[in-house]
């Protein structure tokens with residue numbers, strides 16, 4: 001049976017053979033207890049990511065050895081289920097010639113539209129009036145060496161905003177949520193400006209941490225250093241180049257970047273030490289968590305059950321029937 005999109009595969013297909021075209025975004029070669037090699041695969045298209053197993057790794061070794069970057073593959077597979085999620089067992093796999101159009105149709109993209117996203121960025125940029133804070137944004141965000149990456153990269157490898165323009169959409173969401181809290185709680189103008197700068201920069205270094213889509217891996221720099229350190233390090237270097245950068249602004253913005261994951265066990269080396277940093281952390285969670293729930297529900301909307309499978313980052317399943 002030919003399937004148009006990965007999200008169309010549902011439990012009614014269990015134990016049947018399907019055929020689908022998708023990006024092969026990850027291949028991990030593993031060994032069974034009996035020393036047989038197999039491959040864990042992740043397939044992706046614009047609708048969803050699906051895990052697959054290829055037990056005939058040896059028979060397909062030539063194909064796997066010849067893979068470059070992220071190929072488009074056509075697979076025949078048996079539909080199964082593992083821990084409530086669809087899992088495929090590959091029966092046949094071949095690499096397809098790729099055109100740009102084909103790639104564009106397979107990579108998920110923000111549905112906000114680039115124009116709207118960029119207008120949003122501009123709106124918040126214009127709220128920053130203090131010269132050294134504006135210069136910091138000019139040097140890091142609106143700099144031709146980085147801007148293209150900043151507006152195209154995903155915000156995460158899996159979990160949330162893992163699509164084209166995902167980082168930009170996430171940053172804009174964080175700016176909106178953070179600014180709403182800041183104005184509701186009547187923070188001073190300077191606090192609001194610092195919060196905007198922190199929100200702009202908090203995940204900015206993901207442009208160094210991740211490989212560009214359609215790849216979904218980390219760069220060596222990202223694996224070794226991570227976006228929190230990289231972001232704070234580059235922000236500090238840039239602040240030091242700006243004459244007369246205010247010392248309090250420096251400490252507060254750096255603490256915001258370093259503390260935005262909110263807890264030491266979530267990868268932040270320090271806790272948020274200002275009200276701005278705490279707001280940033282909450283706004284970041286709201287943006288990431290809600291997006292992960294919405295996209296998870298959408299991926300599973302074609303399945304009959306009342307509840308989704310368990311969303312691992314939230315630790316629970318979600319009720320789907322109320323979505324109307």
Ligand SMILES: [Fe+2]
Pocket residue numbers: 202203227260261
């Ligand atoms: Fe982050």
Ligand SMILES: [Fe+2]
Pocket residue numbers: 170202203284
């Ligand atoms: Fe973030």
